[in-house]
Amino acid sequence: xxxxAEMIHWAFGAMILFVGLCLLCEALxxxxxxxxxxxxxxxxxxxxxxxxxLLWPVMAFFTNxxxxxxxxxxxxxxxxxxxGAELALVRGRLTSPLWRLTWPLAFVTAGTAxxxxxxxxxxxxxxAFLHHLxxxxxVAAAIFPLALVWRPRSSVLRGGFAVMVxxxxxxxxxxxxxxxxxxHLSALAGAPHR
Amino acid sequence: xxxxxxxxxxxxxxxxxxxxxxxxxxxxxxxVAGGLxxxxxxxxxxxxxxPRGQGLWWxxxxxxxxxxxxxxxxTVFVARPVLADLEQADAATR
Numbered sequence: 134x135x136x137x138a139e140m141i142h143w144a145f146g147a148m149i150l151f152v153g154l155c156l157l158c159e160a161l162x163x164x165x166x167x168x169x170x171x172x173x174x175x176x177x178x179x180x181x182x183x184x185x186x187l188l189w190p191v192m193a194f195f196t197n198x199x200x201x202x203x204x205x206x207x208x209x210x211x212x213x214x215x216x217g218a219e220l221a222l223v224r225g226r227l228t229s230p231l232w233r234l235t236w237p238l239a240f241v242t243a244g245t246a247x248x249x250x251x252x253x254x255x256x257x258x259x260x261a262f263l264h265h266l267x268x269x270x271x272v273a274a275a276i277f278p279l280a281l282v283w284r285p286r287s288s289v290l291r292g293g294f295a296v297m298v299x300x301x302x303x304x305x306x307x308x309x310x311x312x313x314x315x316x317h318l319s320a321l322a323g324a325p326h327r
Numbered sequence: 328x329x330x331x332x333x334x335x336x337x338x339x340x341x342x343x344x345x346x347x348x349x350x351x352x353x354x355x356x357x358x359v360a361g362g363l364x365x366x367x368x369x370x371x372x373x374x375x376x377x378p379r380g381q382g383l384w385w386x387x388x389x390x391x392x393x394x395x396x397x398x399x400x401x402t403v404f405v406a407r408p409v410l411a412d413l414e415q416a417d418a419a420t421r
Contacts, residue, residue, distance in 0.1 A: 134382075134383075134384075136384040136387075136388060137384065140384055140387075140388035143388050143390045143393060144388065144393070146390070146393070147390075147393035147394070147396070147397050150358070150393075150394065150397050151397050151400065151401060154354055154355070154358065154397070154398075154401045154405070155401075155405060157354060158351055158354060158401075158405060158406065158409055161347050161350050161351050161354075162347060162351060162409055162412075162413055165416065166409065166412050166413050166416050167409070169412040169415070169416065170408060170412065173405070173408070173409075176405070306390045306393070306394065
């Protein structure tokens with residue numbers, strides 16, 4: 134017996150919310166204070182990498198079509214790449230700041246995968262609406278990690294990046310398998326529950 | 328002797344420091360409050376309030392409680408140590 138897809142979205146939403154709060158906190162206090170305790174420097178990159186790893190079982194057990202499998206697989210790959218690169222940068226194994234380009238790559242890939250694998254229009258159901266919204270949010274928000282590659286100490290850019298991650302978490306927590314969006318629910322979507 | 332410029336810079340730094348402490352202190356409680364407000368607005372999302380007849384997963388996955396839990400974990404394990412370090416860093420620069 135597996136949990137519903139919406140439940141997995143909520144669990145990922147909760148974990149991403151924690152990452153977003155850490156990023157927001159880091160943006161507020163600055164990198165020097167944030168890294169005063171060594172473990173804290175590794176905290177959100179480790180969580181990002183772990184989220185990538187956890188997306189593999191999601192891909193294996195919760196995808197019902199090839200396009201869903203490719204979407205979840207690509208998220209797993211780019212999250213592991215970006216999280217792993219961030220970990221190596223913190224550790225000092227990687228030194229070039231250009232490795233931070235893995236974050237805009239992850240955002241654009243995630244956004245494109247959301248937009249491509251959602252086959253229904255915006256107001257088909259809440260999940261379709263959120264897939265479109267998440268896709269465009271990721272694509273637009275890629276500007277923050279991209280700009281951070283060249284201005285890594287900008288608190289405005291760090292704050293923007295963090296707020297975008299929190300917004301993604303909120304959208305995932307709002308997801309439902311079959312539910313109306315602003316009063317719209319296609320008859321083809323099935324019967325809403327709860 | 329303290330010049331007015333030095334005094335202004337010190338006051339601005341103290342104000343900035345207070346604002347940062349205030350913002351970091353609020354992050355966790357604001358998240359917990361968000362989860363609680365969500366639970367009050369949509370009590371049917373919290374199956375622990377009416378557990379009879381619910382399956383295992385519906386009892387485990389409760390999004391408003393997830394938000395409350397994340398806010399509480401963040402407050403205890405991240406925000407408090409960060410505030411202590413912020414105080415320490417500020418004391419060192421004085």
